[in-house]
Amino acid sequence: MKNRITDLFNIKYPIIQGGMIWVSGWKLASAVSNAGGLGLLGAGSMSPDVLREHILKCKKATDKPFGVNVPMLYSHIEEIMDVIVEEEVKIVFTSAGNPSVWTTRLKDKGITVVHVVSNLRFAIKSQNAGVDAIVAEGFEAGGHNGREETTSIVLVPTLKEQITVPIIAAGGIYSGKSMLAMMILGAEGVQIGSRFAVAVESSAHENYKKEVLNAGDGDTYLTLKEFAPVRLLKNDFFKELMLKYENNATRSELSELLGRGRSKKGMFEGIVDEGELEIGQVSSLINQIVSSKEIINDIVHEYNDAIKLQIQL
Amino acid sequence: MKNRITDLFNIKYPIIQGGMIWVSGWKLASAVSNAGGLGLLGAGSMSPDVLREHILKCKKATDKPFGVNVPMLYSHIEEIMDVIVEEEVKIVFTSAGNPSVWTTRLKDKGITVVHVVSNLRFAIKSQNAGVDAIVAEGFEAGGHNGREETTSIVLVPTLKEQITVPIIAAGGIYSGKSMLAMMILGAEGVQIGSRFAVAVESSAHENYKKEVLNAGDGDTYLTLKEFAPVRLLKNDFFKELMLKYENNATRSELSELLGRGRSKKGMFEGIVDEGELEIGQVSSLINQIVSSKEIINDIVHEYNDAIKLQIQL
Numbered sequence: 001m002k003n004r005i006t007d008l009f010n011i012k013y014p015i016i017q018g019g020m021i022w023v024s025g026w027k028l029a030s031a032v033s034n035a036g037g038l039g040l041l042g043a044g045s046m047s048p049d050v051l052r053e054h055i056l057k058c059k060k061a062t063d064k065p066f067g068v069n070v071p072m073l074y075s076h077i078e079e080i081m082d083v084i085v086e087e088e089v090k091i092v093f094t095s096a097g098n099p100s101v102w103t104t105r106l107k108d109k110g111i112t113v114v115h116v117v118s119n120l121r122f123a124i125k126s127q128n129a130g131v132d133a134i135v136a137e138g139f140e141a142g143g144h145n146g147r148e149e150t151t152s153i154v155l156v157p158t159l160k161e162q163i164t165v166p167i168i169a170a171g172g173i174y175s176g177k178s179m180l181a182m183m184i185l186g187a188e189g190v191q192i193g194s195r196f197a198v199a200v201e202s203s204a205h206e207n208y209k210k211e212v213l214n215a216g217d218g219d220t221y222l223t224l225k226e227f228a229p230v231r232l233l234k235n236d237f238f239k240e241l242m243l244k245y246e247n248n249a250t251r252s253e254l255s256e257l258l259g260r261g262r263s264k265k266g267m268f269e270g271i272v273d274e275g276e277l278e279i280g281q282v283s284s285l286i287n288q289i290v291s292s293k294e295i296i297n298d299i300v301h302e303y304n305d306a307i308k309l310q311i312q313l
Numbered sequence: 314m315k316n317r318i319t320d321l322f323n324i325k326y327p328i329i330q331g332g333m334i335w336v337s338g339w340k341l342a343s344a345v346s347n348a349g350g351l352g353l354l355g356a357g358s359m360s361p362d363v364l365r366e367h368i369l370k371c372k373k374a375t376d377k378p379f380g381v382n383v384p385m386l387y388s389h390i391e392e393i394m395d396v397i398v399e400e401e402v403k404i405v406f407t408s409a410g411n412p413s414v415w416t417t418r419l420k421d422k423g424i425t426v427v428h429v430v431s432n433l434r435f436a437i438k439s440q441n442a443g444v445d446a447i448v449a450e451g452f453e454a455g456g457h458n459g460r461e462e463t464t465s466i467v468l469v470p471t472l473k474e475q476i477t478v479p480i481i482a483a484g485g486i487y488s489g490k491s492m493l494a495m496m497i498l499g500a501e502g503v504q505i506g507s508r509f510a511v512a513v514e515s516s517a518h519e520n521y522k523k524e525v526l527n528a529g530d531g532d533t534y535l536t537l538k539e540f541a542p543v544r545l546l547k548n549d550f551f552k553e554l555m556l557k558y559e560n561n562a563t564r565s566e567l568s569e570l571l572g573r574g575r576s577k578k579g580m581f582e583g584i585v586d587e588g589e590l591e592i593g594q595v596s597s598l599i600n601q602i603v604s605s606k607e608i609i610n611d612i613v614h615e616y617n618d619a620i621k622l623q624i625q626l
Contacts, residue, residue, distance in 0.1 A: 148531030
């Protein structure tokens, strides 16, 4: 599996674990990195102090490369980036914002920079800003997502036609076969979220993990498009939200219902009726809580088997 | 490429041309069948008499198998089915409705029946109704689409886990690589719409074809969800529609704007500002008007090359 992505990060398999809020702490990131993938800490739900603690613990737990995902809309962005530089993190994935703002500043410190995009325009912008790789995140992905609603099998070849830096596909990938499908379309790596969200080492609450395991076909939906579009499980909170939409609620009424800390409540505190439960469409295909090592071994095994099957065609 | 789908239809390649309204007349269907795929007439925009004419012309233009796509919400459904039986069409794809209603009646006449679904529940229902194959149509597909918004790379493996009849993937497929990606995920055939919509033999208006060729990343959107969700190009009519939504238009105001014959106006008469322009997300990846034969040869060639590339991995 050696390619530009394994070379860039110095990892064994081109499998990246998404740096998800409330899910991706040091336990998950180090377990993924130890298993030969690239683990990412999710700074989006961490204060600068908490992030520093996770970086230090992650360094103790693995001698392999790991990184941090930073949503650029984050309020403490300057302090977060200071912590990353001070603690000598070598890899940063930026998301939800303009790649021009931070890429040069991070690269000047010797940091490998990857930006997450959902459309071609931002992919070109990212490449021009000097990123080392791009994550192409499709509509089927969990959590925050793009307004174009382009799905992975369209987005990856669209970017591949115009972009020269390596592309990491995200959204809808959970198995060796789905990884191979994305590699055929031009990706050189995959970023997997939902499956790691329910890994043994995920810091999400057990109640949230159970809801994800129970999710079936059609049980997620991309909503709150007036704010930042987000894919959620259809729980009680979601239904309350849909009722507001049916009654033509104003933006401020929606904002009031949303309130603060909904995702923490649902994903970290396990109050699954009231909280926001971010997860991808592939939740319907995920039925087991296993270790990150098992997830990666399973994906690599199925990937190699699927290639052998093609040879027989 | 011999498999259950090529056997079922007695065709060379498991490539089916979607039976699209205003696009899929006898010229397109016969050209696709002559090139080794399966051509489908789109009955959704034909009166029973017009359909009969197209069936007769298609029979003259090819001695290969072809079929008819019938949206089951069609008002003249009984007469349409009578024409199909009288003219001894051997293959029917039903869509947009309940598979229980027509499957047995058609199968009793010796007709091969395929139903188009966008979720697992209807796939199971179709299989129980006795269909010979299922089209799994993802969110990225053009025209009418499912409410679950499940994308092809999630829908195909979801069905594959629970369905034993062969699955034909649809939505987001335009190339040999995207076909191979779907086959790896469990499909045994692909249904391609958008690329054939701009084929030389497509009966769509040249103005519509030009709009499709010019479409870029993010230029389609799934809308009109209060009625039947439909993926459209973002033309002037679409923008007018979005304005209505922004102003919280009622269902009847939307219905009034929509009026009648919008898709005919846009796709067949070529009044591209005022009409509905149905097309899939892959329109951004389609840049040429070529013959159906060239499309199929190109896909088969790229498919075989992509397999060889995997062998080298």
